[in-house]
Amino acid sequence: MIAVLLIVFREVLEAGLIISIVSAACKGLAIRAQVISGIVIGLIGAIMLAKFTSLVESSLSGYGQEIFTAVILLTATLMLAWQTIWMSVKGREMAEKNRQHVKSLLLDGKGGFAITIVIAIAVLREGSEVVLFLYSLFLSSSLTENSMLIGGLSGVLLGILVTYTLYRGIVMIPLRHIFSSSNIILSVIAAGLSSQAVGILANIGFLPQWGSQIWNSSFLLSSNSWAGVLAHSVIGYTATPMGIQLVTWCAVLLVISFTTYRLKHTYYANKEKQYASHE
Amino acid sequence: MPLRNLLLAILFSSACLPAYAERLVLQLTLTPTGFSPKQLTVPANKRIQIKLVNKTQQVAELESYDMKFEKIAVPNGDISVFTGPLKAGKYTFFNDYSDHVTGTVIVKKP
Structure with a gap:
């Protein structure tokens, strides 16, 4: 029973880590509805996916699971990139409007x-x-092993509890600091997800590897350790990265920061133009 | 956006190259008592395919952090995971849905 509890707890915590960090980074935006609907949609999808796993596997000549995982990871990357860019522009707008306007901005939720x-x-x-x-x-x-189910369910509950505690812990950090670093946090998560995706595609031979192990940092942080697994699910850490994983990681980070920078620049340029035409 | 275009161009042009190098195929079975064989030995710098047959009555997930694969195998189903080329050393894989069901891959210099 304890083994079941631990396995389920770990899975829940891995998803919970992403959820709490993303929610904490978006603190100040009214995203409760989005978070809850995300969890509900994810759960429904999970149940459906579990039923069709063998189907996914047999399609696409045995590469089904890999391609499916890579596609959802890349989708998550795109969404995080979009969110980061949106927040950096919208966040600035918010800071310049009065309280009432901010409220309506938050509520429109686009x-x-x-x-x-x-x-x-x-x-x-x-x-x-x-x-x-x-x-x-x-x-x-059989019926005697019902304790396994109880173990599983308590694993889920424990995972949710720890996730929530973690979230409360992260949000304790004052809003000002979160807002200034949230772009970086979200971009790094996006970079991590994309490098996992290309790692999977390179392993099955759909992408080149550009070097199978560029370095080995197992002595610092082993991929097999508890901390290594956490670092993997948050920033995409692996002790032995492929060349293409490193390139993708950096490229995603660069593209997001560059686009954000450009948009901010254009925003201020427009603002100056407006002032000039008013005079 | 010259930087982005350049990166995209590199990514897509190299994606079109045939990357299907010849793979070394290894057989693995998951039984109720664990993996069989418990240890696989492979030469270094070779692309590897591990074929797993799940002979248990439960869903299993063949996973390895250091070899970077993770794949679900339904009861009596068979799957293949892909990795390599690997440098010499010891790598571990395990059944993610079960406690303490592990195996190792020993990579030797040719």
């Missing part, structure tokens, strides 16, 4: 759909594993 998708994907990914795992236990266990 752009927030990206958050829903990112969270749905995080839940979908880990959730389908939990659903499959519990489902197969349920099928194969």
